Amino acid sequence: KAGVTQTPRYLIKTRGQQVTLSCSPISGHRSVSWYQQTPGQGLQFLFEYFSETQRNKGNFPGRFSGRQFSNSRSEMNVSTLELGDSALYLCASNLNPGATQYFGPGTRLLVL
């Protein structure tokens, strides 16, 4: 069974731009979560989706948003990028909320 896939793997943007990251979960998994990983703050929970609904959100500004489609694929969007948004963004999928999460390889975003 294929794992979690994330596209693109690397991205360079400039301040003020917006970006959309994509995540395809493991086949059959209906729940998707996003995490941000930075050297300073470590791994932080962004939000989780199940059945196209956001169930939970971490402590991030409204510039960070996401959505989930009927096929369970998910996207996250960051608007008005700031230098501090440079990070590795990890997507994880699980069968249902609360089940073990399996991570994708991440998208590395660099904001210049």
Next chain:
Amino acid sequence: AQSVTQLGSHVSVSEGALVLLRCNYSSSVPPYLFWYVQYPNQGLQLLLKYTSAATLVKGINGFEAEFKKSETSFHLTKPSAHMSDAAEYFCAVSEPPSNDMRFGAGTRLTVKP
């Protein structure tokens, strides 16, 4: 809210020596606990998980961890380190049914030949 503390940001062992990575957790409800490993430029790979069944949990690559409620600990061990074990290790806690997993700061394991 749940949280995790990993003691030691960097651990160095010799090949063949015991690996011990420490993790203490805080949770208001019976938690689920996890150890993940991250190799450079990769995502997180699940090593093992505790979900309120057996307190001694065996994972992949010879790793195991013991859940000790009285000590609020979930330390990761491996009897004999291998060069390929060099990576960053993260302990994490969640309170199901939420997906909100709280991670420790990570421990970088170095294995010396």
